[in-house]
Amino acid sequence: MSQSGYVIDQMISAKAIAARVEALGAEITEAFKDTDRLVVVGLLRGSFVFIADLIREIGVPCEVDFLEASSYGNETTSTREVRVLKDLRGIIGGRDVLVVEDIIDTGHTISKVMEMLRARAPRRIECCAMLDKPSRREVDVKARWTGFEIPDEFVVGYGLDYAQNHRNLPFIGTVRFTDPQK
Known part of the structure; x- marks a missing residue:
């Protein structure tokens, strides 16, 4: 897929993603089988496609909430400054929580988010990253x-953007810049 100044090469197919999401759902279901209601927290914006697919594979009662945090802006590398742009609507104190992230890169965003959410005293908190x-x-x-564990390449699709x-690509692809200015 060619764009002005860059090309997107498929890295992970839609079929491989679907199979892995199904397996993750089964593993998460087993881990949270004793919960009465799992609070699934999606980190916006990149996780929205993943969370939509994942919750349909989780076999315990779920409620969904979203938190928006960013350390990228419109860049291809992390600024390392994590900003919370939208907080949760619900209360997670005493609840079982699964934080769903699109990608863990430097770790700054998920570390800050997990620290912030742990301070709200959930009964249990775990993280799942695509x-x-x-x-x-x-x-x-x-x-x-x-x-999936991936190499150090900038990726888009399945909710991730440049x-x-x-974000609407059904696969995950690498961005290969053809313009030497990028």
């Missing part, structure tokens, strides 16, 4: 469940 880039990690953080574009 993608993990451990080679970029600057903060010691790890999701309990990960869809300057708010390409």
